[in-house]
Amino acid sequence: MKKNKLIKYLTAASVLLVSVYFVITSVNFLQPAAFIDLMNYDITFKNVFFNFRIPRIWTAFAIGSALAVSGTVFQALLRNPLADSYTTGVSGGAAFGISLALFTGGGSLSASLYAFGGSILSVVIVYFIQKKFSIFSNVVILAGVALSMIFSSAVMFVYAVSESREVHKAMLWLMGDLSIARYELLPPVFIFIIILSGVLLLYSKHLDIISLGKEYTVTLGISSASIRNIFFCAAVLTSLSVLLGGIIGFIGLMIPHLIRKIFSPKHFILITVSFFCGGIFLAVCDTAGKIAADPFELPAGVMTGFIGGLFFIYSAIRRKS
């Protein structure tokens, strides 16, 4: 039992180290010596590395951690392992915002802000629904799904009346393409992501109880005000990730699921580990997307789907047998 635990932590640590190494060296990951040479002698390379590469890694990290933490929280709140960061219809609202921004001729920054606005709009709608019906009613999930449908119709409508060039740009956003992410937004947004994750960490015992179901939640004295706070923090966290990098699927679903199986169902550990794993996972996916189809870039959202999906199926099959 103890030996198992040791092996588990050693594996986790080595995966972590390899990931960090891979993300930093990127294309040069097979030739570390060449990478060090470039860093020492090539000023342009060094500039590109510090001004573009590093911010991009941090952007990916921030988005991934926000999605993983909010996914963890939504799975607990809705007591549904299929819930994720987007269950509240946040992605639908964001997609609509992005499409609208590009249709009205806005640039990448206004796309970010429109996306943020759209996602906040859906958060507010679902927030009031859960306030009226309680988080324990299926109405919340249904409302999130219905809201996504409504927004996706609205997106289709915008596409139908706009130029194909703009449609392509919007599509890239919806696939979670970090190459058009706005790095200047990173510092303030990242700070907010850390603060909100920290607040949710304080609520970890609440979340432990909430995931036991309605009976325990009511009788152990969790107030509906704290449930609303938790919901709101998690939803805003998702919106912040949209603001940084568009819509990136699967992280909010997969990371919490795996961490719960591998480490612990206690939310203090779950949230902490998900924060780091989600961040590193997205950074790895983004880097892999850059390398895989050089000189093109595969959007990070495409890579999370590929890598995450395959790994997820593998681990599910392995557990069953």
Place this chain on the structure above:
Amino acid sequence: MNREILRLKNLNSGYADKLILKNISFSVNEGDFISIIGPNGCGKTTLLRSISSELTPESGEIELYGKNLKNCTPGERSRLISFVFSINSKLPDYTIEQFLQLHTFPYDVPFLFKNDEKKISDAVKICGIKNSITSSIRNLSSGEFQLVQLAGACIQNSRFIILDEPVSHLDPRNAQLIMSLLRKLNASGTTIITVLHDLNIALNLPGRILGIRKGRVYFYENAAEIYNKKLTDKLYDIEFTYYRKNNRYFCLNSY
């Protein structure tokens, strides 16, 4: 006379468009051992859910230690009564220890992650949990899990515990284990209200029995009275065979 700790006055309660409990009034004193019986769907669980505030009553009042339940904060409520529900859904993969730690929540200093370990180990001892506290609650048998839930209730509040069908799906041995544990707790001062389906258990408990029929209080009597007047016949609309031996009451089906 012990003081009154729970009082229901003309309670009407139920779900969205269906009123289930009609005009329920009764009261419970400190140290009582009340069992609630009645046919399926008569409103026993609805009654417990109204007392736990999971359901908001349509009208009428519930008073807890003289205070209207409506005016209690969730925190106050959780320190006054603890509940043991019959849980059918799949719970997260917590260990027994992690599960019990959650029951100290009503007394925790907010956002300070410190559990009262002594309280937990005491409850484990009182309830006689034999499993290692690091084993998962998912791997427990129904009887073992019921003990763990009861230990949780003791941690939360050992003065007033309300249980929903604690022995319905247990074998006779485990049922006896749970019931004698409840009697032991009651003897040391715990007030207990429990929903039961086994009349032979209910009739031989020290306290009164609340019979609910079609959402109304049908009787609230002690076992001797129920035995003498054969009150359970009408409660379930069937004829029982009653007999009495060594001061114990029996009420058997006639099939």
